[in-house]
Amino acid sequence: MSEEKKKKRMAIIASKGTMDMAYPPLILASTAAAMDVETAIFFTLYGVDIVNKKKNRRLQVAPIANPAMPSPVPVPNILGILPGMTSIGTTMMKGMIKKINWPSIPELVDACRDIGVRMIACTPTLEMTGVSKDDLAEGVEVAGAAEFLNFALDADITLFI
Numbered sequence: 001m002s003e004e005k006k007k008k009r010m011a012i013i014a015s016k017g018t019m020d021m022a023y024p025p026l027i028l029a030s031t032a033a034a035m036d037v038e039t040a041i042f043f044t045l046y047g048v049d050i051v052n053k054k055k056n057r058r059l060q061v062a063p064i065a066n067p068a069m070p071s072p073v074p075v076p077n078i079l080g081i082l083p084g085m086t087s088i089g090t091t092m093m094k095g096m097i098k099k100i101n102w103p104s105i106p107e108l109v110d111a112c113r114d115i116g117v118r119m120i121a122c123t124p125t126l127e128m129t130g131v132s133k134d135d136l137a138e139g140v141e142v143a144g145a146a147e148f149l150n151f152a153l154d155a156d157i158t159l160f161i
Helices: 019-034 045-051 077-081 085-099 105-115 123-129 145-152
Strands: 009-014 038-043 118-122 141-143 157-160
Touching (some): 009 019, 009 145, 019 045, 019 157, 038 145, 045 105, 045 118, 105 118, 118 123
Parallel strands (some): 009 157, 038 118, 118 141
């Protein structure tokens, strides 16, 4: 009798709620799940905005302190503090995303759910911010760190984003 091979596992912690920080955990999770890797994302602190139906359609890019932010003309980073720069940065990124035909954040959340990615919103974060289970995308669980750690303790890959 041969021993059944243990399925690979990936655990991701998503702690930031900007548009540019929402894509990495969702893309990595959906790709891993497509590769038959058991995957979970723990959304904590501002990361909960990624799975918050009321906010995930309006995530923005913060250009301040982001020297990698592409710009059609060289712009000193300090200009990111000017009013309207977040809107400009967000519009630029949305244009780049549309150009390469990437899905939106809500579409990626749905894709993760549909492919079996376990998505967990941090209970204390929800309590602290007043976000309810009803505010979250379909299929998102609500649990604390211990529930995620039970999954992550057996992970082959653990990422903090």
